[in-house]
Amino acid sequence: MNSDSISRRKALQQVAMLLGGAISAPTLAGVLRADTRRAWAPSPQWAPRTLSPAQLELVATVADHIIPQTDAPGARSAGVHRFVDTLLSDHYSTEERDRFLAGLGDLDARAQSAQGKTFIACTPEQQVALLTAMDEAAYPPVRIDAARPPETWFFRRMKEVTLVGYYTSEVGASRELRVNPMGMYRGDIPFPASGGREWS
Amino acid sequence: MTSYDAIVIGSGITGGWAAKELTEKGLRTLVIERGRNVVHRKDYITEHKPTWELPLRNARLAVGSKGAEEYPIQARTNQFRESNKHFFANDHKHPYIEEKPFTWIQGDQVGGKSLIWGRQVYRWSDLDFEANLRDGHGVDWPIRYGDVAPWYSYVERFIGVSGEKLGLPQLPDGEFQPPMELNAGEKLVKAGIERAFPDRHVTIGRVAILTQPLHGRLPCHYCGPCERGCSTGSYFSSQSSTLPAAQATGRLTILPNSIVHSVLYDADKNRVTGVRVVDTNTKATREYYARVVFVCGSALGTARVLLNSTSSRFPNGLANSSGVLGHYLMDHHFVVGARGRIDGLLDRYYQGNRPNGIYIPRFRNLGDDASRREYLRGFGYQGGAGREGWGRGGSEAGLGVELKRRLQEPGTWSIGMTAFGECLPREDNFAALSDQTDEFGIPVLRIHCTWGDNELAMRKDMAASAAEMLEAAGVKDVRSYDAYQEGGLGAEPGLGIHEMGTARMGRDPKTSVLNAHNQAHDVPNLFVTDGACMASSSCVNPSITYMALTARACDYAVAQLKRGNI
Numbered sequence: 001m002n003s004d005s006i007s008r009r010k011a012l013q014q015v016a017m018l019l020g021g022a023i024s025a026p027t028l029a030g031v032l033r034a035d036t037r038r039a040w041a042p043s044p045q046w047a048p049r050t051l052s053p054a055q056l057e058l059v060a061t062v063a064d065h066i067i068p069q070t071d072a073p074g075a076r077s078a079g080v081h082r083f084v085d086t087l088l089s090d091h092y093s094t095e096e097r098d099r100f101l102a103g104l105g106d107l108d109a110r111a112q113s114a115q116g117k118t119f120i121a122c123t124p125e126q127q128v129a130l131l132t133a134m135d136e137a138a139y140p141p142v143r144i145d146a147a148r149p150p151e152t153w154f155f156r157r158m159k160e161v162t163l164v165g166y167y168t169s170e171v172g173a174s175r176e177l178r179v180n181p182m183g184m185y186r187g188d189i190p191f192p193a194s195g196g197r198e199w200s
Numbered sequence: 201m202t203s204y205d206a207i208v209i210g211s212g213i214t215g216g217w218a219a220k221e222l223t224e225k226g227l228r229t230l231v232i233e234r235g236r237n238v239v240h241r242k243d244y245i246t247e248h249k250p251t252w253e254l255p256l257r258n259a260r261l262a263v264g265s266k267g268a269e270e271y272p273i274q275a276r277t278n279q280f281r282e283s284n285k286h287f288f289a290n291d292h293k294h295p296y297i298e299e300k301p302f303t304w305i306q307g308d309q310v311g312g313k314s315l316i317w318g319r320q321v322y323r324w325s326d327l328d329f330e331a332n333l334r335d336g337h338g339v340d341w342p343i344r345y346g347d348v349a350p351w352y353s354y355v356e357r358f359i360g361v362s363g364e365k366l367g368l369p370q371l372p373d374g375e376f377q378p379p380m381e382l383n384a385g386e387k388l389v390k391a392g393i394e395r396a397f398p399d400r401h402v403t404i405g406r407v408a409i410l411t412q413p414l415h416g417r418l419p420c421h422y423c424g425p426c427e428r429g430c431s432t433g434s435y436f437s438s439q440s441s442t443l444p445a446a447q448a449t450g451r452l453t454i455l456p457n458s459i460v461h462s463v464l465y466d467a468d469k470n471r472v473t474g475v476r477v478v479d480t481n482t483k484a485t486r487e488y489y490a491r492v493v494f495v496c497g498s499a500l501g502t503a504r505v506l507l508n509s510t511s512s513r514f515p516n517g518l519a520n521s522s523g524v525l526g527h528y529l530m531d532h533h534f535v536v537g538a539r540g541r542i543d544g545l546l547d548r549y550y551q552g553n554r555p556n557g558i559y560i561p562r563f564r565n566l567g568d569d570a571s572r573r574e575y576l577r578g579f580g581y582q583g584g585a586g587r588e589g590w591g592r593g594g595s596e597a598g599l600g601v602e603l604k605r606r607l608q609e610p611g612t613w614s615i616g617m618t619a620f621g622e623c624l625p626r627e628d629n630f631a632a633l634s635d636q637t638d639e640f641g642i643p644v645l646r647i648h649c650t651w652g653d654n655e656l657a658m659r660k661d662m663a664a665s666a667a668e669m670l671e672a673a674g675v676k677d678v679r680s681y682d683a684y685q686e687g688g689l690g691a692e693p694g695l696g697i698h699e700m701g702t703a704r705m706g707r708d709p710k711t712s713v714l715n716a717h718n719q720a721h722d723v724p725n726l727f728v729t730d731g732a733c734m735a736s737s738s739c740v741n742p743s744i745t746y747m748a749l750t751a752r753a754c755d756y757a758v759a760q761l762k763r764g765n766i
Contacts, residue, residue, distance in 0.1 A: 066599045074604075083257065091256050091266050131599060139597035160594040167590040167607075168251040168258075177590065177608065179250075185422040185552035187381030191610070194549055198589060198610040 080165035103154025173200035212312020215496035216438030221754035235308035244429025322740035338625035342716035363406030384548035385585030392673025424553025519720035538666035539616030540678035557584030583617025619662035700731030
């Protein structure tokens with residue numbers, strides 16, 4: 001047993017809160033009516049408020065590599081890039097927003113340095129290779145409470161917002177995973193009883 | 201109409217109870233609430249909304265983030281989120297001065313904090329009521345468990361409490377509906393802790409959430425986020441329970457958007473006669489009159505109203521001949537405990553969002569030698585186990601199809617628990633009026649409150665004992681934590697949202713504000729029944745004790761009115 005440092009613990013708490021940590025009750029509930037679904041579909045007039053069209057495409061591309069299409073749609077179909085623009089516009093402090101936007105710029109710089117072209121201009125294989133290298137640098141095989149390399153902040157944040165955006169989307173929550181049904185509580189059931197999927 | 205039999209200041213947990221009891225006993229009652237009206241069901245605007253319908257996906261609105269600009273204090277609590285920020289007070293509208301870090305979480309609506317409370321309800325015992333007498337801190341309570349026990353039962357039968365009976369003297373059993381179930385991880389840890397420590401107990405939380413129908417309210421449907429409001433009335437709130445009961449008598453009037461400036465006092469008769477309020481929309485001042493006034497404005501709100509009610513007889517605040525009004529402010533200290541990983545049980549899961557966790561009753565300083573420690577009083581733990589969700593992907597390497605497949609199944613089990621510790625009553629922890637006023641012309645409070653040596657000594661045991669129990673139960677990778685930072689935020693007073701003790705009960709009018717019936721020693725038709733009345737803090741969640749004391753005080757007040765004594 002040891003005591004976490006305050007700053008480390010706070011950082012972990014923030015991640016846990018952002019991601020809906022393991023212990024906190026999932027907040028999804030409810031059976032959707034058709035009109036509610038229609039009302040929430042992205043409108044054709046939607047336009048980003050913080051991201052440029054090029055940045056929006058960059059976010060959508062990276063997110064879709066993190067959570068790609070399988071038998072269920074991936075991050076792009078789930079609108080993760082629209083969620084990221086909303087976060088940047090309506091939630092992040094100016095410093096946090098600028099740090100994220102700088103990270104997008106840095107991603108292009110990495111692509112330029114490795115492939116001599118922008119990230120979007122790279123082939124999907126080249127893009128995945130770049131992201132895989134960033135992922136390995138961001139999550140070195142160490143204890144979970146050890147400090148993460150600060151230069152990997154952007155990738156970790158990008159991955160986190162992709163997961164939040166995807167698994168709290170309708171498709172992520174109800175097609176990829178399963179919405180925890182309302183009605184009763186059963187505290188101790190066999191795992192496959194949830195349809196073999198995690199509750200979103 | 202401006203004249204009533206009774207005026208109740210505040211519509212939260214105790215104001216609602218006072219409204220119910222007084223109207224049911226025949227009094228035409230005016231409930232005055234500074235905040236806006238919140239109508240049961242209709243105004244639960246985020247209830248059952250899927251997360252994807254919330255633009256920020258129910259983000260925690262932390263201090264400094266957009267969305268929290270108007271809430272620099274409220275945003276300090278983890279409870280403050282996109283989905284329920286409308287049930288917290290705007291800090292610019294209701295400011296106060298922190299002389300030391302003190303987080304004052306405030307409701308600002310009909311129902312008050314009953315809409316967002318934690319719903320954990322535990323009876324006090326004589327270990328608590330006798331604590332001040334035994335160790336000399338604070339003044340002796342003028343009541344004992346036997347005085348309150350029937351009122352606990354009365355309250356439990358009305359609000360509905362689910363839980364498990366344990367037969368422990370330090371945590372008396374109540375009138376319980378069937379308990380909610382533990383999950384597999386909690387069962388495993390319970391068995392391990394109780395095997396290693398035969399004098400300790402792990403039980404499901406006792407909560408004011410129904411597991412059976414009661415008085416037209418439905419049992420919990422386990423949607424999860426109670427703090428958005430509950431249309432089935434499955435958890436106790438003023439809206440779901442007490443205010444409808446009061447309304448049904450035909451004798452209730454609720455006046456929202458009206459902040460009480462002061463209580464009116466007639467020195468010749470030595471009686472309060474009513475209240476002066478400021479309309480929060482128009483800023484107009486009005487007066488209302490009654491034969492008896494119940495102050496239920498939350499511990500700090502109540503202190504503020506009384507301190508601002510001055511007269512030649514009471515230049516330092518109404519019913520404050522003792523001079524202790526505003527002092528002996530307390531809260532529970534927490535955000536200290538331990539967590540770890542439970543290996544195995546990968547074939548076990550759960551269904552439904554249980555709005556409850558585990559509870560470990562106090563096991564220190566119970567009066568015997570074995571449980572005695574070098575500090576005074578004690579603590580209990582609240583916590584819970586669960587399987588990691590998709591969020592774990594944000595702290596693990598991997599991306600693409602492999603990551604997505606991995607996150608389809610729940611991760612390992614983990615368990616965490618945080619202690620809630622008793623705080624000693626200290627004269628130098630206080631709230632007083634400052635020389636600044638709010639937009640309604642009412643002086644704002646300056647609050648001075650710190651944890652003392654006893655709390656800090658207790659915290660070491662709170663962290664160490666949590667880790668010790670988890671390790672004994674076979675939990676892996678156990679880490680203790682303590683968020684307290686001297687002079688900083690993290691586990692500062694107030695954050696427990698159990699603030700209490702500014703107008704304490706006592707036997708001696710020279711050292712206390714209220715008598716054994718929550719009646720002001722100085723002014724017989726003035727009652728205070730919220731957390732302000734507390735002479736000590738115990739370590740258990742306080743709300744049900746406030747409710748029981750309110751019902752008991754109403755019974756006494758109406759009897760006194762009928763006899764013409766007040």
